[in-house]
Amino acid sequence: MGIALSTTLRTSFADAVTRTREALAQEGFGVLTEIDMKATLKAKLDEDMEDYVILGACNPPLAHRAVNADRQIGLLLPCNVVVRADRTDDGSVIVEAMNPQLLVEVTGEPALREIADEVTTKMQAAIDSLHATT
Template sequence: MGVSLSTTLQTSFEDAVERTRAALARQGFGVLTEIDMKATLKAKLGEDMEDYLILGACNPSFAHQAVNVYRPIGVLLPCNVVVREDPDAPNSVIVEAMDPKLMVDVTNQPGLDEIAGAVRGLLDGALQEISEGSSPGG
């Protein structure tokens, strides 16, 4: 099993970020954290890289259920969703979401399986929505 669910878009980085935020919101996720890796690495290390944004997405209902099953699960929350330019393909943007099934594998808590499956379905839905409108303006 891989660590992420993903889709590749032929669009601008800004458009991909906008579509990702909107699709996550429609699936019931709020974005709690945002890390601009490009800006952070430039500021802290003087290093350049392509646009790379990490969004910490949380569905409050499922987060609550997961914490009630296994209190230490918070170290794996929220679900990270990455929007990043593909450095090898101009005008290609990759959107990747952590596969929630990892939480079950890492914790060995079968009680999280149903929750992880439901969250995976929502993230799959968001990625599908994002990919359906993969051209600028469309």
Template sequence: MDGRTDAAYGRTVELDLPFEAAVARTREALAGQGFGVLTEIDVRATLREKLGAEMEPYLILGACNPPLAHRALEADRSIGLLLPCNVVVRGTGADTSAVQALDPQTMVGLSGNAALGPVADEASRRLDAALDALA
């Protein structure tokens, strides 16, 4: 069942799609909102290689919208620690997946910098639109 849920610090979309298809659709949805994927961490492969541990498919996409990142960094040079860049795609079953993104308002709340509010608002609109395109 495709659907979206929001939590205190993140947003999640549950998809009736296998993992690889969810990754492809997530990339497309992010691109449609001006986000490029700059980094990719295959957590499953890393844990298998380094620890011999097994887990479900789990990919962290480092998504960036350069104009929004620039505005945030102009307001606070340390905000790179809190930029809402990570988008997680993980397998939840044989033919189901979840896509998760950090709530951009978290960077405002944690930093206490009100100047980041408009950036977080726009980032929220864009990430929400990308996640809604998946649901």
């Protein structure tokens, strides 16, 4: 099992972030947090890096079910979605979402399997929909 569900887009970074937010919303995910790694590392360490944003996505009904199945699952929530410039290909942006199956793998909690399957379906649909508007 891979760590991520991912795709590569030929678009600007700003457009990829906007489209990713919209695709997540279409699947019932809100973005609770946004971490601009480029700006943070520059401000804190004076280090330069490519455009790189981490979006903390949450689908409240599914998160509620997951927390009810395993209270410690909150340690792995929200689902991180990374939008980052491809360092090897100018003009390409990589969008990656944490593979929700990792929740079951890490916890060993069988009650999370059905929830992880639903999250995977929705997250994959969001990722796949990014190509519908390229």
